[in-house]
Amino acid sequence: MTLEGVIAAVLILSVAYFLFQSTMIISPVSDEVVYVQMRQYGQDALTILNNESGAEDTLQYVLKRINSTYVPDKLLSSLEKLLPDYTDFNLQVYYVNLTTNKIEVYNITNRIPTSTTVTASTYLVIRNGAFVDDSPFKLNSSGIEGPNNNVPILLEVRLTLWRV
Amino acid sequence: MMNYKSHRSVEGKLSLDIIVGLTIFLLSFVFIIQYIPTIFASERSEIALYPLAYRISALLVEDPGYWSNGSVNGTDWENYYSLPDVEVRPGLMGPEANVLDSDKIDALKNFYLSAGEDELRRALGLETPDRKFGFNISLQLLSSNSSNPAYSTNGSQPLLLIGNPIPDWKDVAKYERIIAFENTSSVSNISSRVDTPNTVNYNFIVTPPVGSFVIVILDRNDNQSATDPWMRVDVDGNRVIDVSGNDTIGTFDLTNIINQRSGTVNVDVQVHNVRGYVISTNAGEYIGGRIVAKLVVAVW
Numbered sequence: 349m350t351l352e353g354v355i356a357a358v359l360i361l362s363v364a365y366f367l368f369q370s371t372m373i374i375s376p377v378s379d380e381v382v383y384v385q386m387r388q389y390g391q392d393a394l395t396i397l398n399n400e401s402g403a404e405d406t407l408q409y410v411l412k413r414i415n416s417t418y419v420p421d422k423l424l425s426s427l428e429k430l431l432p433d434y435t436d437f438n439l440q441v442y443y444v445n446l447t448t449n450k451i452e453v454y455n456i457t458n459r460i461p462t463s464t465t466v467t468a469s470t471y472l473v474i475r476n477g478a479f480v481d482d483s484p485f486k487l488n489s490s491g492i493e494g495p496n497n498n499v500p501i502l503l504e505v506r507l508t509l510w511r512v
Numbered sequence: 513m514m515n516y517k518s519h520r521s522v523e524g525k526l527s528l529d530i531i532v533g534l535t536i537f538l539l540s541f542v543f544i545i546q547y548i549p550t551i552f553a554s555e556r557s558e559i560a561l562y563p564l565a566y567r568i569s570a571l572l573v574e575d576p577g578y579w580s581n582g583s584v585n586g587t588d589w590e591n592y593y594s595l596p597d598v599e600v601r602p603g604l605m606g607p608e609a610n611v612l613d614s615d616k617i618d619a620l621k622n623f624y625l626s627a628g629e630d631e632l633r634r635a636l637g638l639e640t641p642d643r644k645f646g647f648n649i650s651l652q653l654l655s656s657n658s659s660n661p662a663y664s665t666n667g668s669q670p671l672l673l674i675g676n677p678i679p680d681w682k683d684v685a686k687y688e689r690i691i692a693f694e695n696t697s698s699v700s701n702i703s704s705r706v707d708t709p710n711t712v713n714y715n716f717i718v719t720p721p722v723g724s725f726v727i728v729i730l731d732r733n734d735n736q737s738a739t740d741p742w743m744r745v746d747v748d749g750n751r752v753i754d755v756s757g758n759d760t761i762g763t764f765d766l767t768n769i770i771n772q773r774s775g776t777v778n779v780d781v782q783v784h785n786v787r788g789y790v791i792s793t794n795a796g797e798y799i800g801g802r803i804v805a806k807l808v809v810a811v812w
Binding site: 351355366381384385388389392393395396397399401402403404405406422426429430 | 526530534545562566609610654687688689690691692728762763797799800801802804
């Protein structure tokens with residue numbers, strides 16, 4: 349047994365001891381904290397706007413009236429007030445198209461995001477009869493027996509946020 | 513033979529090079545071990561603080577709170593927090609998450625004033641055996657920021673501002689939640705009805721800046737459904753709204769127009785055959801049919 353061998357053994361043991369004793373520190377980059385807070389803003393904003401008050405900037409009011417010509421400017425303006433100045437957003441509605449049996453997306457806004465985004469989402473159930481006639485979410489009578497006004501339609505509203 | 517003797521004479525001896533090298537290495541090693549944790553010191557404290565700030569904000573916004581005296585308990589802690597031998601966990605949630613109950617907001621403020629900072633710190637879980645965390649909890653307008661905080665007020669007093677001032681000399685974790693007030697009229701200075709089957713003038717005197725000044729026309733008035741409704745609004749003599757028929761039904765936000773002016777602002781609302789109300793408040797902004805502000809939790 350040489351002196352070098354003893355020293356090397358002590359060194360290896362002390363390094364191993366140091367590693368096992370110390371707490372593993374995974375430091376979050378400050379970016380991640382910002383994105384957690386940003387997603388929370390998005391989730392809270394959707395929760396606030398998902399209500400039955402009948403106000404023109406609520407999700408319920410807008411989704412019942414949406415068609416190819418309707419612009420929900422009050423909803424978008426309220427979202428801009430709710431979200432901090434350093435963010436931009438896209439608002440999309442996911443729904444099941446029963447004619448094609450596929451999940452489809454209706455883009456309320458179609459802005460170009462940056463590479464890093466966070467997404468918040470909320471679900472709504474709206475009676476089929478409450479939609480305007482040319483609504484993309486409205487169920488056609490084919491395939492459903494009897495009056496379909498009371499058929500519940502499930503919509504997922506996704507709010508994608510990014511920093512500008 | 514000579515070579516063999518000289519070779520034997522160095523066996524088991526440590527050269528000066530090795531001792532110097534080993535000393536430098538060990539000194540560097542000890543220095544690095546002591547130095548590395550200080551590199552992460554600030555990040556490490558943030559790691560501990562952000563979950564605390566998040567947890568408190570979630571408890572306040574998504575939970576109605578809890579009280580117990582050992583035999584009886586409930587969520588209406590706002591009625592029992594001042595009684596002796598009652599353990600309280602404050603929560604502000606009203607009928608649904610993110611919608612705050614005004615009575616619970618008042619109770620939290622009074623709990624802080626009567627029981628003191630230490631008691632509230634314990635109730636919020638901000639005291640561990642080896643550390644007391646500082647905190648500051650407030651309700652602020654959506655436009656508020658750290659450098660220029662604007663608190664939600666009712667009259668001249670902040671609706672909620674408890675805890676110590678936020679220090680600028682140490683790490684502070686801040687977490688914000690968007691909330692709505694359950695009862696609009698409890699946080700509004702004016703919540704007057706604009707409700708007439710005839711033609712009526714309503715006058716409002718407002719001092720900017722206001723958090724929100726909104727005219728909400730819900731419908732035509734029930735008594736004269738045949739007559740077309742209309743509304744004209746003047747701000748300091750300037751006509752800003754002139755609508756009739758179905759365009760009258762809706763929400764009209766005058767906040768920006770009023771906040772662009774200074775001094776006392778006169779808002780004249782002339783309406784015909786409508787049913788609605790006017791909301792003027794410094795507690796927040798009128799969004800989604802409710803007054804909306806943000807709850808800011810800072811922990812250090």
